[in-house]
Amino acid sequence: MKRFIPLMLAFALAAPAALFAQDYEQETGQLYQVSVWNVDPATAEAFEASAKLFVQASEKANSPFTWAFWQKGTEYMIVYPVADFAYFDDPEQWVRSMVGTPGEADMQKAMENFSNVKMIAVSDEIAELKEDWSYMVEGFDMQTMTAGVVDVMWTKPNTQEAWEKLNKDWVTFFTDLGYPYPYHGHSVRFGDVGRTIYVTFTDDLSDYFGKNDLYTMVEAKGMGERWSELGDAFNATVRRWEQYIMQYRRDMSYWPMEEGATN
Secondary structure, three states: OOOOOOHHHOOOOOOOHHHHHHHOOOOOOOEEEEEEEEEOHHHHHHHHHHHHHHHHHHHHHOOOOOEEEEEEOOEEEEEEEEOOHHHHHOOOHHHHHHOOOOOHHHHHHHHHHHHHOOEEEEEEEEEEEEEEEEEOOOOOOHHHOOEEEEEEEEEOOOOHHHHHHHHHHHHHHHHHHOOOOOEEEEEEEEOOOOEEEEEEEEOOHHHHHOOOOHHHHHHHOOOHHHHHHHHHHHHHHEEEEEEEEEEEEEEEEEOOOOOOOOO
């Protein structure tokens, strides 16, 4: 009998089992499987409809497995949290958890619909949340988030100690600045390693680029000298930097939160 695998698990990780086994005993932060696809525009509507069916299925089943969808043009990214590396020994847990639930029929329908979607797998990686490299904002309501500003940085060889320090100094700086947007820092553990990925969560891009512009805030608070010093440390440790914006697709995401919950 043909096995059906949902979208978020469709591209099995190619890493040797030994790689994950080595990490079982190591303490890690929250892990995420991050998969990216380019979808043919002609079938993007079918892609989105099927993803929404997965959400509907999970809601009906009150599933404990969650995910977040992001979009940049015809590129879609799903972020799927897992408890630990041992999860990948049994990656079809979500499918089995839906069997016999009110959401099973929707799940099966969504899987069938994906057969009509034309898409190309871009990447499939594992990223680890680095809490001490992340900046939190008390009271920021994640339910108002509409987009993420993504910064991807590749570090120079033999700069790990300096990189660790710079990340912690960044957190201290943004705390002292009173920056209104939280960000999460992630280290890529499997895939294109050597990258750190930051996602700054925004509720209104016009405010992000307007009244809350970072450089305007730095100047207004007289913190330019400190920012310049951090810039020198950045130049000494980073060999490449990319930045882009992704739309958060709440309608395609399944991430239940208690009403009024904040980051």
